[in-house]
Amino acid sequence: MITLETIQEAHDRIRPYIHRTPVLTNQTINQRSGADIYFKPENFQKIGAFKARGGVNAVLQLTPDDLTNGVTTHSSGNHAQAIAYAARQVGTKAYIVMPRTAPQVKKEAVLGYGAEVIECEPTLEARETGVQEVMTRTGAVMVHPFDDDRVIAGQATAAKELIEDAGQDKPFDILMAPVGGGGLLSGTALATHYLSPTTIVIAGEPEGAADAIQSFQSGRVEKAPYINTIADGLLTTLSERTLGYIRQHVADILTVSDPEITAAMRLVWERMKIIIEPSCAVPLAVVLKHPDRFAGKKVGIILTGGNVDLGKLPFS
Amino acid sequence: MITLETIQEAHDRIRPYIHRTPVLTNQTINQRSGADIYFKPENFQKIGAFKARGGVNAVLQLTPDDLTNGVTTHSSGNHAQAIAYAARQVGTKAYIVMPRTAPQVKKEAVLGYGAEVIECEPTLEARETGVQEVMTRTGAVMVHPFDDDRVIAGQATAAKELIEDAGQDKPFDILMAPVGGGGLLSGTALATHYLSPTTIVIAGEPEGAADAIQSFQSGRVEKAPYINTIADGLLTTLSERTLGYIRQHVADILTVSDPEITAAMRLVWERMKIIIEPSCAVPLAVVLKHPDRFAGKKVGIILTGGNVDLGKLPFS
Numbered sequence: 001m002i003t004l005e006t007i008q009e010a011h012d013r014i015r016p017y018i019h020r021t022p023v024l025t026n027q028t029i030n031q032r033s034g035a036d037i038y039f040k041p042e043n044f045q046k047i048g049a050f051k052a053r054g055g056v057n058a059v060l061q062l063t064p065d066d067l068t069n070g071v072t073t074h075s076s077g078n079h080a081q082a083i084a085y086a087a088r089q090v091g092t093k094a095y096i097v098m099p100r101t102a103p104q105v106k107k108e109a110v111l112g113y114g115a116e117v118i119e120c121e122p123t124l125e126a127r128e129t130g131v132q133e134v135m136t137r138t139g140a141v142m143v144h145p146f147d148d149d150r151v152i153a154g155q156a157t158a159a160k161e162l163i164e165d166a167g168q169d170k171p172f173d174i175l176m177a178p179v180g181g182g183g184l185l186s187g188t189a190l191a192t193h194y195l196s197p198t199t200i201v202i203a204g205e206p207e208g209a210a211d212a213i214q215s216f217q218s219g220r221v222e223k224a225p226y227i228n229t230i231a232d233g234l235l236t237t238l239s240e241r242t243l244g245y246i247r248q249h250v251a252d253i254l255t256v257s258d259p260e261i262t263a264a265m266r267l268v269w270e271r272m273k274i275i276i277e278p279s280c281a282v283p284l285a286v287v288l289k290h291p292d293r294f295a296g297k298k299v300g301i302i303l304t305g306g307n308v309d310l311g312k313l314p315f316s
Numbered sequence: 317m318i319t320l321e322t323i324q325e326a327h328d329r330i331r332p333y334i335h336r337t338p339v340l341t342n343q344t345i346n347q348r349s350g351a352d353i354y355f356k357p358e359n360f361q362k363i364g365a366f367k368a369r370g371g372v373n374a375v376l377q378l379t380p381d382d383l384t385n386g387v388t389t390h391s392s393g394n395h396a397q398a399i400a401y402a403a404r405q406v407g408t409k410a411y412i413v414m415p416r417t418a419p420q421v422k423k424e425a426v427l428g429y430g431a432e433v434i435e436c437e438p439t440l441e442a443r444e445t446g447v448q449e450v451m452t453r454t455g456a457v458m459v460h461p462f463d464d465d466r467v468i469a470g471q472a473t474a475a476k477e478l479i480e481d482a483g484q485d486k487p488f489d490i491l492m493a494p495v496g497g498g499g500l501l502s503g504t505a506l507a508t509h510y511l512s513p514t515t516i517v518i519a520g521e522p523e524g525a526a527d528a529i530q531s532f533q534s535g536r537v538e539k540a541p542y543i544n545t546i547a548d549g550l551l552t553t554l555s556e557r558t559l560g561y562i563r564q565h566v567a568d569i570l571t572v573s574d575p576e577i578t579a580a581m582r583l584v585w586e587r588m589k590i591i592i593e594p595s596c597a598v599p600l601a602v603v604l605k606h607p608d609r610f611a612g613k614k615v616g617i618i619l620t621g622g623n624v625d626l627g628k629l630p631f632s
Contacts, residue, residue, distance in 0.1 A: 022338075041589075043589040044589055048589055105586065266626060269591055269626060270421070270626065273357075273359040273360055273364060273590060273591040273592075273622035274589060274590055274591065275585055275589040275590065275591060276589075306589035310582060310585060310586065310629070310631040311631050311632050313626070313629065313631075315626040315627055315629075316627050
C-alpha cells in the first residue's frame with residue numbers, strides 16, 4: 001500500500017542522489033496543440049531518465065545484509081543504468097543482465113557506473129535465466145523494474161515535483177505519462193491522487209505495444225496483440241500490482257502510431273532543443289492527436305528520458 | 317564605442333523579448349575535461365540561438381522612419397531568424413535573402429515569423445546583390461549580422477548573464493565563445509572586460525575556417541586559407557570593427573578539427589541531453605583538446621545555438 005507518506009518519505013530518501021528537474025514550456029508546442037503544457041524533463045535526471053528515482057529508492061531500502069552480495073536486474077535500457085547508479089551510491093556491487101543486442105552506448109554507461117554486465121540472448125526467458133544465475137552465483141538481490149512498491153513510490157516523486165512546481169496556483173487538468181510496465185504511470189497516478197485530486201491522469205501507449213489499454217479495459221494482465229514500435233522502453237506488459245493502481249487511479253489510456261510518436265519526438269527536438277527518446281514522446285503525440293481532449297486544458301507531461309542511440313535516429 | 321552602459325542598456329531594452337537562459341553543469345564533462353565548466357545554453361534562446369539578442373537590440377533602436385519600410389538582411393542561418401523575429405516584435409516587415417541551398421527547416425522558421433524570404437544563389441555576391449535589390453525595391457534598412465555595435469552590445473548580454481549568474485562568488489578564470497564574424501566574441505570580450513576583469517576570454521575556431529586566428533595574429537582582416545568545416549555558422553571573416561575589439565580584449569584563439577568538433581557535439585548530446593549545432597561545440601572541443609590550458613580552471617562557455625538539420629546529422 002503506497003500512501004502519501006510513502007511518497008514523501010521516498011522523496012526525502014532519494015533527494016541527495018537525484019536532480020530536481022526543472023519545468024519547461026514551449027510556445028510553439030502550445031500553439032500547435034492548443035493546450036497549456038508543462039513538461040517535466042526527466043531526460044535531465046541522473047542516468048538520463050526518471051528510472052533513477054525508483055532505482056535509488058529501492059536500493060536505499062535494502063538492509064545491510066541484502067547489500068552484502070550486491071544487487072541485480074535485467075534490462076536493456078534505463079533501469080539497468082538506474083540500478084548500476086544506485087548500487088554505486090550505496091557502495092555495493094551491481095550485476096546487470098543485458099541482451100547482447102542492447103546498444104553499445106548503454107552497456108558502456110552501465111559499465112561506467114562500475115557495474116558488471118552479463119550478456120544474454122535477447123529474449124525474456126534468457127534474461128530471467130541470466131538473473132537467476134547471477135543470484136545463485138553471487139547471492140545478489142534482484143530489484144524489479146516496476147513490480148515493486150519501492151520503485152513505484154520513487155517514480156511517483158517526478159509527478160510530485162511537477163505538481164509542487166507548476167500545479168499550485170492553478171491545478172493541472174490532466175497529468176500524463178507513457179505506460180510500459182506501469183511503474184511510472186502507477187506512481188504518477190498515486191502522487192496525483194494524493195496531491196492534486198482534481199487532476200485526472202491519462203496515459204499514452206504505442207499502438208505497436210498496446211497491452212496496457214487492453215488490460216485496463218478487461219481488468220486482467222494481457223499481452224499486446226503484436227509488438228512493433230520505435231518506443232523500445234514501453235514493450236513490457238503490466239503486472240497485477242501496476243494494473244491495480246492504474247485501474248484505480250488512471251482515467252484513460254490512448255494509443256498513438258509510430259509516425260505520430262516520431263513526429264512528436266521531432267517537434268520536441270527541433271523546438272525545445274532537448275533530446276528525448278521515442279518512448280518519451282508518446283504522451284505529447286497523444287495530445288497532438290486529440291485536440292478535442294486536450295485543447296484549452298492545463299496539461300503536465302513527464303518527459304521520461306533521453307537515452308537514444310545517435311547512430312540510429314528515425315529522422316530523414 | 318561600446319561602454320558598460322551600452323551593454324546594460326541593451327540588456328534592459330531586449331529583456332522583454334528574450335529568455336534569460338539558465339546555467340548548466342555536467343559532472344561527466346567536468347570529469348573528462350578536468351575543468352569546472354558552466355554552460356550558457358543559448359540553444360534555449362528565442363529562435364534557438366544567441367542571435368536573437370543582437371537582432372532585437374538593433375531593431376529596437378531603429379527610428380520610426382527606419383521602420384516604415386521594414387528591415388532586411390542576408391543569412392542562411394540564425395541571424396535570418398533573429399531579424400525575422402525582431403521585426404515581428406516591433407510590427408515591421410522583414411525581407412530575408414537566403415541562399416536557395418539553405419535547409420528547408422530554416423526557411424520555414426523564417427516564414428513562420430512572418431518574414432518574406434528572397435532566395436538567391438549560394439554565393440556572398442548573390443546574397444549582397446539580393447539585399448541591395450530589396451533595399452532599392454522596398455526601402456528596407458539592413459541590419460548586419462555582426463559589423464554593428466548595436467548587434468555586438470546585444471550579443472554581450474549572454475556573457476553578462478553568465479557572469480551575473482555563475483561568476484559572482486568565484487570569478488571565472490576563462491570565458492569562451494566560438495568565432496565566426498566575431499560579433500558574439502566581441503560582445504563576450506567587452507562584457508567580460510567590464511564585469512569580470514580578472515577573467516580572460518579564449519575563442520574557439522574550426523581549422524576549416526581559420527581566418528580569425530590569422531587576423532588576430534597579423535592585425536589585418538584575413539581570409540581563411542581554405543573553407544571546409546561542419547561548423548557552418550562560423551564561415552564568415554571578421555570585420556575591422558570586430559577584429560579591433562578582439563585584438564584588444566581576447567587572450568587567445570585556438571583551433572579544432574571537424575572530428576574534434578563532432579566528438580564534443582556528441583558528448584553534449586549524449587550526456588547533457590540538449591541539442592547544439594556543430595558551431596556551438598567548438599569551445600568545448602578546444603577545452604577537451606587542451607587539458608594543459610583548462611584543467612583545474614573555472615570556465616564559462618556560451619553554447620551558441622541548437623538549430624540543426626535532423627535529417628543530416630554527423631553521427632554514425
